[in-house]
Amino acid sequence: MAVLMVLILLGVAIAAWACKGFVIFCLEVAVSTAAGKRGKRNPWLESNYAPVRQELLEADLPVEGTLPAALDGAYVRNGPNPLHQPIGGHHWFDGDGMLHAVRIKDGKAAYSNAYVQTSKYKQEKKAGRPLFFTLGAMEGVSGVLIYMLQQLKEKLGVVHTKEGDGPANTSVVFHNKQLLALVETDLPQVVRVNNDAHIETLERQTYGGQLRSPFTAHPKIDPKTGELHGIGYSFSKPWMHYYVIGSGGTLKLDIDIELPAPVMMHDFAITEDYAVFLDFPLTINQEGLIKGKPLVRFDEGRASRFGVLPKSSEVPEKIRWFEMPAMFAFHVANAWQEGNSIRLFACMYTEGFDFANVAAGKDRSLPRMVEVRLDLDSGKATSRIVSEVHCEFPTIPDSLVGRKTKYTYVVMYEIVDGEERPHGLAKIDLTASSPAAAATISFGRSRSGGEAVFIPSSTNPAELKGEDDGYLATYVYDKASDSSDFVVYDARSFSPEPVARVKLPQRVPHGFHGKHINVAQFQAQFPFDIHFLPDI
């Protein structure tokens, strides 16, 4: 009898070990259900935030108008597209990265979309269910339990994080002949768009294994040096790093930046001589989970700080901090030096910020374009509202990063039936001395769009008639027809009539940031001449 009992217990133990992943999954379901996060309506999974299920490749798309020759190459945009239905809490930032590309050549267009093949994506695809914890679940005691179960999964080998655990869902950058898909919780993924528009993931970019933290989704490429400047933040001290990667892809600088508390730092700025860090009070508070608070929260009682560090500095002690009242910006439009000041422009939340509900139709304090001026002589910081337009996703020409810029192009937001709608584009004059009336473009009735990437009309600066001589490219979603177009506007005339509109074979969910790679950059992705490969 005793032998039989031992055998039964042994069998149960072996079965539990063999099914440990499933057992933990059941525990996660139980915790999420008890916390009321399972089966709950989630705005991040509805309407055009909902994921698409097909990875398509389709050529000879219908084009209205004319695709300018300057667009030859490819437009690629990143955004979250959860592979599986989340177990419980889910935030817009949690979805797996999906790239949507329009390959353009000689006025013709082809579309493709594909997941970035991250380690997380591959493991979850194989398992057939979510394996990694989500930001949306990180609230209250249930968040603590979900986090602990995640640790257990790592310990038991249910998930592997050696090759990272990020979704690579935020942005796309082209540096050192590589197209990179980025998220601030992990390292870059090298991806490539082929002649026929097919998208592939090549490898995880570790820069020789030298990066000591995740890498920002908003690095800045200095137009003069070709250097890639980036930041990285993490849950462990020193909480932030500043990196400089040379034009040839070698890590040149890695500095610890001391902060009073861990913060979510989505963006930063460079000027010709300085890097500017944004220490906003959007804090990461692990202890707060126990008290029922979210992991990431805005602390209105804390000041905002702007840290200015010479780009040439190899020691963090040379950083100077400028204080301002509590404010927050996801995105910087640009910054530059003028006299002995730094002028920094960002889509700024100045009246509080609700991280959990941003863009979910609940945050009523929409950001506006604000200038923060840092006086390097007096050490004082001042601010002013540049435009009353409710804006996000500012863009400028790549050639003007860190240099004086007259215009930035932003997505305009409005509240309709309790939901935020990105209803058009605005061209804001940053140099206007009083709140400027911006030129605007409406996407059209029932339509909403995203970040508009600036594409110069020529790669030869001598041929440009001004900094706004170029085009703006974006995806526009039409709720009435549940379909999306690739739309190109003239940045100079800012005419609401598109230069070109390409009908896409499926809708493109709302996403984050994109990039246009021109003909030379497109070819540079490959170590061989692609001229003879099949094209669109």
Ligand SMILES: [Fe+2]
């Ligand atoms: Fe961003």
